[in-house]
Amino acid sequence: MMKITFYDLFTRNLAMLFVIMLFSFNGLAAPALTGTSSNMSFQVDLIASNLQIPWGMTFISPQKLLITQRHGKAVIVDTTDSSITQVNGLPEVDAKGQGGLLDVAVEPAYKAPDGWLYFTYSKAVNDRAVTVLARSRLTENTLTHWQELLVSDSASSTYRHFGSRIAFDLQGHLFFSIGDRGERPNGQDLTTHAGSILRLNLDGAVPPDNPFVGHPTALPEIWSYGHRNPQGLAYDTTTQQLWTIEHGPRGGDEINLIEKGKNYGWPITSHGKEYWGPISVGESTEKEGIESPKKVYIPSIAPGSLILYTGNAFPNWQGDLFAGALKLQHINRTTPDSKGNIIAEERLVSELNQRIRALIQSPEGWIYFSTDDGNLYRLSPLDEQ
């Protein structure tokens, strides 16, 4: 064993003092936490706080995040100086229960002022709420040129299970998720948008190759169905695979690999239980004609988001999925193999003890994430800033 002398302790403390002075000089606090995952060491720093349920995030420039807050307002956070600017020009949203101003995503190759920002939110229609997809343009901190692309057929008075995340492929389409609105039959009902992943052209038109185009009763926007409440949606532009992560009932959260026109089973198949007792939900865990999940979480983690990591900052994480976990309060990292089977899982930043909501990858390959406590954090390589 190494012997530690008084001289060692003295020089170590001097070194530590120097580090503290350095941080003070740069105006930086110590990281909120540090960790290692697949040999990638990272640190987590607090960037902003006092936000109100920060639900969605998108980079409008390399250093500015537009963040939606569920109560209906949005802000722009400058990640270099942590300054927060209110965004003007937002539509009225029906912010009750799980509803409100939800996701935001810039179109691929977005440039202000003519580029489009896509939003999802809940809107009151005849005393019930529906999920809306809209787009808008941003000049300075004001949103203009609003277009409602789809006021979805998903009305319910439950104020639960709105979805709703947005993802783009690079072929001119967007995907957009809607939960079952708390009414289980919606999962299998193709005459409503609820319980489905939808696919639209960027202007809101229905792509002619959607699976139910021309079907006598099914809605043509539907890409896949049988979903309970997919609050995470990620498109892998390398493999051209679409992934969802979904809130199941108790003990039945799922990751699904989405294929055109397929049925994901809710509420016929599920690995979950009723909240009120020991009863399994649905008929079984698997059934002919229904796609099986690629991963089931028992107990449930309550996933609020999903991204597919492609950055260079953490090479060992490329191609992995990251989800924010609300109930089990961590970032959930999973690894798909080349066949799309999820073969590994790891839980990060549990030490924060916060409900983790939105995630986004920055141009540097860092991961920014928000928590229901109103905080925005940055996860970046240890000691490289």
Added chain:
Amino acid sequence: MMKITFYDLFTRNLAMLFVIMLFSFNGLAAPALTGTSSNMSFQVDLIASNLQIPWGMTFISPQKLLITQRHGKAVIVDTTDSSITQVNGLPEVDAKGQGGLLDVAVEPAYKAPDGWLYFTYSKAVNDRAVTVLARSRLTENTLTHWQELLVSDSASSTYRHFGSRIAFDLQGHLFFSIGDRGERPNGQDLTTHAGSILRLNLDGAVPPDNPFVGHPTALPEIWSYGHRNPQGLAYDTTTQQLWTIEHGPRGGDEINLIEKGKNYGWPITSHGKEYWGPISVGESTEKEGIESPKKVYIPSIAPGSLILYTGNAFPNWQGDLFAGALKLQHINRTTPDSKGNIIAEERLVSELNQRIRALIQSPEGWIYFSTDDGNLYRLSPLDEQ
């Protein structure tokens, strides 16, 4: 909220006193712990202690477990009264490093005194150790009629990675695992048994339909290869699938679904890192012609065993895999779907803080497990005993 009166407290304490008296009367202590998994509530009770690295277990009668201890001795534990009897007639084993007296398993439909018990152990041959498969008969507490069925070609002076678990199909074969003996090239070398799953008839003969029978250089006992150190082996008689769980390098433990003649990649493919630094082991995580694992553990849990649960005591666990975790000190429950993809994982009994080694399902559908602290525990439905 319910009001609690002094009277309530009094009657509750009386009830508790009664419960304590009841336990005392039956000579039972309170459970070591209780828990719930997929809505199945269980309790864990300490059955025996002071064992020496209890490595393998098999039921020789509905209430008696024969337990191997790595240092070379075996005992019979009566699960009804916790009495421990020494077993006589064991062969000399080379108990160094990870070697010693390893697995034990009775043949299907075992009956004393003519039924066979199969053992694996390490044996010294010219100052190096090899893994041996042998069988024997038990009369009272004495083993007789020893037959060495395979003194494997796996000699190494490392005393690491012996395997070695035994599993039976119901078609007259047994499977038996041998690790790479700490010498990586063995994984891909078909002229040694190391790094392979072997398949034999119950009398030790090579089944003529083994994949490498007639191959000019490969050993005919090999069923699959490219394994690092499979210390768990479970055969699902319903689906006729063979599962292994294997120690990977740092961050690369694997569950594999074993198919005849296939290559499982070690040391060409791995998700793990070298122990000494950030370097990935092997060429890549996946490669053409190599089977991908069904699950990877990052970080490693160090799995020491595997069973496939088929009991009626915990209906929601049927078809699930259970592994004892040494390093991460828990029972690891995983759920395969009908295609053999592992879609869920849960960690049980972490609260014990003990390295969990062997697992076995009892006739009642309970799970007995051993720990490196020398304890034998029983996991059974809560309050049903």
